[in-house]
Amino acid sequence: MNPAEQVFTHRIDDKDNIVFINEAWTEFANANNAASLCSLVVGHSIWNFIHGGDVIHVFRRLFATVRRHGEQLSFRFRCDSPTMRRYLRMEILPIADGGLEFHSRIEKEEPQPRVLRILDPQAPRNGESSVRMCAWCKKIADGENWFEPHEALERMRLFDAPTMPQITHGMCKECFDRMMQECVD
Ligand SMILES: [Zn+2]
Numbered sequence: 001m002n003p004a005e006q007v008f009t010h011r012i013d014d015k016d017n018i019v020f021i022n023e024a025w026t027e028f029a030n031a032n033n034a035a036s037l038c039s040l041v042v043g044h045s046i047w048n049f050i051h052g053g054d055v056i057h058v059f060r061r062l063f064a065t066v067r068r069h070g071e072q073l074s075f076r077f078r079c080d081s082p083t084m085r086r087y088l089r090m091e092i093l094p095i096a097d098g099g100l101e102f103h104s105r106i107e108k109e110e111p112q113p114r115v116l117r118i119l120d121p122q123a124p125r126n127g128e129s130s131v132r133m134c135a136w137c138k139k140i141a142d143g144e145n146w147f148e149p150h151e152a153l154e155r156m157r158l159f160d161a162p163t164m165p166q167i168t169h170g171m172c173k174e175c176f177d178r179m180m181q182e183c184v185d
Pocket residue numbers: 134135136137138139171172173174175176
């Protein structure tokens with residue numbers, strides 16, 4: 001199937017436990033080994049897979065908004081591999097008994113300008129150093145500013161380092177502001 005037509009689906013119950021993941025999502029996650037949003041396991045709380053204070057805060061607000069108002073919402077995010085930039089759209093829909101269903105689709109793919117070893121789970125890591133990556137757009141923080149991953153790693157002279165820094169998940173201001181606008185009290 002054309003990847004652009006695939007819908008990756010997962011569901012959580014009213015306690016935020018993952019109760020369903022479709023085959024397409026599992027295959028995509030296995031093929032990519034990517035960051036938090038991309039790998040989920042049935043029977044576990046979804047919060048085991050969402051990391052970073054801001055990211056958790058925004059997802060809690062999004063879930064509450066959909067459950068309280070009974071209306072779906074959608075947003076764009078990136079789920080990159082070392083070689084590909086992937087632009088996805090996720091819809092969150094209310095389902096019976098307080099559950100939520102998530103549909104994610106790839107809207108666009110393009111090659112990374114440079115291969116990003118930092119996104120390769122097999123790449124050796126330096127336990128001492130870490131970089132902050134936006135869970136939504138995959139930009140990396142250099143001080144107060146956020147850059148495309150290859151730019152940030154070049155600026156920090158980490159691109160060709162023998163070991164890659166750890167990734168900690170956060171949100172850039174642009175994504176945080178954009179997502180908070182989706183949340184309604
Ligand atoms: Zn961002």
